[in-house]
Amino acid sequence: MSNVPDTEQKTxxxxxxxxxxxxxxxxxLIPLFCWTYIGREDILWTAVIIVxxxxxxxxxxYIARTFHMTSDLGKFLDPLSDKLTLAALxxxxxxxxxxxxxxxxxxxxxxxxxxxxxxxxxxxxxxxPMALWHGxxxxxxxxxxxxxxxxxxxxxxxxxxxxxxxxxxxxxxxFILYLVRNLRxxxxx
Numbered sequence: 001m002s003n004v005p006d007t008e009q010k011t012x013x014x015x016x017x018x019x020x021x022x023x024x025x026x027x028x029l030i031p032l033f034c035w036t037y038i039g040r041e042d043i044l045w046t047a048v049i050i051v052x053x054x055x056x057x058x059x060x061x062y063i064a065r066t067f068h069m070t071s072d073l074g075k076f077l078d079p080l081s082d083k084l085t086l087a088a089l090x091x092x093x094x095x096x097x098x099x100x101x102x103x104x105x106x107x108x109x110x111x112x113x114x115x116x117x118x119x120x121x122x123x124x125x126x127x128x129p130m131a132l133w134h135g136x137x138x139x140x141x142x143x144x145x146x147x148x149x150x151x152x153x154x155x156x157x158x159x160x161x162x163x164x165x166x167x168x169x170x171x172x173x174x175f176i177l178y179l180v181r182n183l184r185x186x187x188x189x
Contacts (some may be wrong), residue, residue: 014071014073014143015071015073017064017069017071018060018063018067018068018069018073019060019061019063019064019069019071019078020071020073020074020077022056022057022059022060022063023060023074023077023080023081024077024081025056025095026053026056026057026060026081026082027080027081027084029049029052029053029085030088030131032049032083032086033046033050033053033088033089033092034048034088034091034092034167035124036049036097037092037095037150038092038095043150043151043153046092047147047150047151050089050147050150053085054143057078057081057082058132060074060078061078062073072128075128076128079131079135082139083111086139086142086143087104087107087108087148089146090103090104090107090125090146090149091104091148092150093146093149096149096153096187097149097160098160099164100149100164102164102168103142103167103168103171103172106168106171106175107171109175110171110174110175113175113179114145114175114178114182116181117178117179117182117183118182120182120186121182121185121186124185124186124188129181129182129185132158132177132178132181134170134174135172135174135175135178136186137170137174138167138170138171138173138174141166141167141170141171142167142171144164145164145166145167148163149163155159160186
């Protein structure tokens, strides 16, 4: 007998749940905020769109947990929409802060490597590995640092470098912890 609520078992394979639709919505917001930032150079509207995206992310998680609407697709789609949103934001900021290429490079290596080991771990266990606390801290920290750069484009260079170095350190630690976790699962430990 499973100790997972019946509603969660029923929604596990569903595609059109409210949380999944919110994740799709966040993905659809990406071209819009890229256009407002790069095409229109409208920082205010870009920030508003990012805040709406962030609020829909919070709503997605709350609804999924509270109403047992988690699904395998949602476990994949929610972090994917976060990663795509953050990658697009970093690329946008690269137009004003060229050293953001370092953040993007680390994100790229981290996400490709972590995704590949996630897939192998998933193949081994038959389950989608859940996000861990350090990944959530890394994502939240990245949103804060990128958000500050978005709304304060004239930030002193030393502060910008410090914030970027700090978030890259947090990202690197999270990357290592995920890699260790996934390799343990793959090796059956």
